[in-house]
Amino acid sequence: MAKRIDVSGLTAYYGSHKAIEDISMTVEPRSVTAFIGPSGCGKSTFLRTLNRMHEVTPGGRVEGKVLLDDEDLYGHGVDPVSVRREVGMVFQRPNPFPTMSIFDNVAAGLRLNGNYKKNELSDIVEKSLRGANLWNEVKDRLNKPGSGLSGGQQQRLCIARAIAVEPNVLLMDEPCSALDPISTLAIEDLIGELKERFTIVIVTHNMQQAARVSDRTAFFNLAAVGQPGKLVEIDDTERIFSNPSVQATEDYISGRFG
């Protein structure tokens, strides 16, 4: 299921403001790629260009190419809705639908897309919840509202919701920044399991987390406030954290920046 992402010459704007400039990288299938970098350097913006969520923001537009197994996401006639079915997303703050039960939250993607078989639905929900390591905690209260769960459980519910539609790529925008260390550990373990099936891209401010979960790490930086963010380098995580080829990366990782 997992697909490769090839980005070339990608520039994204908010209105007339250039947020990221000329980014090219390859994200390997069945691996975890982490984006690190200071706030405002465009990591999240770049992540959102990978499933065309960037253009949901008023004034958001993109130049360049994003190939998902040789198919350009920004090509002529590509429907952003079908792109988002291929490339799922988990957000910084857990955002289960407040009007829906736990079951309905997981089933939401299938139900709202309208392409599912009724008798398969509960199987898919169970499979997704098991996949998100949440099944044992919620199997007795599937009909209770999802907003009654703890923050970490809600985030895993959101992951279950995202993988229920069987995407090829899973994007995670700081999925643990609102969670305590134990919930973070649960999610990190989960990421390790999910990479067997999906291509995973994760934005994080926590460099230990990037070192723990990712196979490859990309470092983003910006020259100055107001300047567009750029990709400094992308390499194997081990190399980035031990012997990066760019001085700025080393400065950032070791805490000496500026």
Place this chain on the structure above:
Amino acid sequence: MSHAVVTDKRPSSLRGAQLPKWSPWAIAAGSLAVAVGIGLAAGLHSRIQWGLIAALLFIAGTFGIAARVEGKRQAKDRVATSLVWVAFLIAVVPLVSLIWVTVQRGMKVLDGYFLTHSMGLVADSEPGGGIYHAILGSLEQVGLATVIAAPIGVLTAIYLVEYGRGNLARAVTFFVDVMTGIPSIVAGLFILSLMLIFDMQPFGFAGSLALAILMMPVVVRSTEEMLKLVPNELREASLALGVPKWRTILKVVLPTSIGGITTGIMLAVARIAGETAPVLLLVWGNPFINANPFEGAQASLPLYIYQQYANSAGSGAAYDRAWAASLTLIAFVMILNLLARGIARWKAPKTGR
């Protein structure tokens, strides 16, 4: 009236002398008593004057006593609190007295007979008769107006919040704001001019159209606010699942805000239920039962109240009927409000575990 608890002076820098908990009540009772005394002595007849004197005494007394016992800063604090209380009472007193008078006078003739009979064969100056025709007319006119205005209003709000960008949205917002301020008589005249162009006689639906014009901006405004309260994260979560925008709005945004939207619509209904001017121009009023809103003059509750007063020629029976109809109208609006609250609570996003 001075009931300062005199403790030893300044035992510590954190503890000072304090008035007892009951002191505001005592000051209030004291100032009320003094105000009644002043009122009687000065021969003031109006109870309102007594009340205002009492309010002023209360604030001045609070400040004086608190300043002596507790010190300046605490005195200012207490004055602020008492000002809030006085303002609250001034706001509540007219409301309570209005409901009290309406209930008192309205109960006189309000009974099953009154609610189920029309004024058909009863002259305005005679006792008897009822408001069945007016209730029927009100329900039909307001109901039709709601059927027209609520969907248009909600859809307009959805456009403004979810789709609207640029000049068209700005123009729509501007016109909605202007429409909110339209006097009801102008809406009535607008429909009346159409009626005259097509040479039509007064009928209930014409009133509904004018009421719908008045209702629409209120619905748009309240729905807009409710939709803006839906967190953007929910929209993004849905879009990121590959759900098309229209389904996101229908299945995620609207269900999340449906409680507030319903409340807004109910309040808008309550607002137009009391409109008299356009109904007077367009529906005309009719002492007989006319269940067809598309043909012939109809009655309506606010119009009935006005006409009973205007045409009563000083007859007590007509006044009683007008009060009873007022009570019915207030009850109608109150029931709508309760319904709205019930729906809002029932549909509110659940947080239980």
